[in-house]
Amino acid sequence: MTTVEICVSDVPTALVAEAAGADRLELCADLGQGGTTPSLGAVEIALRSLRTAGVRIMVRPRGGDFRVGELEEQVMLADIAAIRALPNPHGLALGVVVGAVTDGAELDLAVLRRLIEAAGPLPVTVHKAFDEVPDQFTALEQIIELGADAVLTSGAARTALDGAARLAALRQRAGDRLRVIAAGGIRSHNVRLVLAQTGAQEVHLRAPVLRDGREATDAAEVRRVVDAARAA
Template sequence: MTTVEICVSDVPTALVAEAAGAHRLELCADLGQGGTTPSLGAVAIALRTLTTAGLRVMVRARGGDFRVSEVEEQVMLADIAALRALPNPRGLPLGVVVGAVADGRLDLPVLGRLIEAAGPLPVTVHKAFDEVSDQFEALDQIIGLGADAVLTSGGAPTALDGAVRIAALRQRAGDRLRVIAGGGIRSHNVRQVLTETGARELHLRAPVRRDGREATDAAEVRRVVDAVRTH
């Protein structure tokens, strides 16, 4: 089965995406800055109210670049510890999403400590991975650190633009790491993305403006899920 992960900004949009058929959700705050750590309250209520979808939680101290200072790392470690301590009454699959880059390379010491802090929670390395100069070297490093997955558009603006690279990364990773394709994926191109990348996991937003704010477009989520199912 191909997994469809929808990036959401709060609990209401998470519930909409789940009801529309999303298999997994990435919960973030401040999507305009690329996503930061959501409130513990939002995560706690999501774990209490979601019923079927897995949940990945962004752990990122601020927007902007992907450098992580010593203080920001301490904040992220504290957030991970707090997330691990939250009740998960339905036993939903829960994981965290992190990343750290410095001077065109992964910040391995920081990433290593974040992944270690996550303990049994699976870890996705987010699209900071697309900022590194050698993605194949970085892929091996992420595998060595024990991450579960990496989100990438193959270093290109969109997953379609980076399809050849994504396919090559998937081949290199084999069964050691899951490569999630993301970037510009919509219902009108999702079949092409699947064909050209061979991806078995997709990440996208399905935004729509309602009442002056961004919400999740349930119809678009359904179209993507249906397209994936029939591909």
């Protein structure tokens, strides 16, 4: 069965996505910057309020590039420790999302190793920083070796459909060693095509809609995506 992960920016949008059938949520702040670490209060209330959806927490101290300085790493490590310490009263499948690259556009293995070790039992997704690395097949093996649980990628293309061939190849290389989550421009009208062309078993997307001048989650679009993915 296909897993549908919806990127959300706060607790209300998380609850909307869960009610609409999302299997998993990626909780972030500042989606205009590509997503940064949400407040610990938001994470705590999300864990208290949600009932069924898995939750992945973005751990990224700022927008911009994916280079991680020493102090930024310390912040990320502290955030991971704080997330691990929060109560999870409903036993939701909780994990974190991280990424780091070097000035030479390779994975920053030293930083990633420390972040993954800090996560301990929490599963770790490596986010689309992965798409900045030219040799994605080597990077895939490195992520597997580090012990990450999943990688989020469009196959280094603008959208998942544009990168479908690469996504299919990455998924084949990963086998059952790592989950490859397809992302980038996925919507209800094309999710079945993405699944068919990539062989992906997990998709990631936002379902934004403007309400009262602010971005919310479009419950109807989430339902359409979930229904289309199930039908595929």
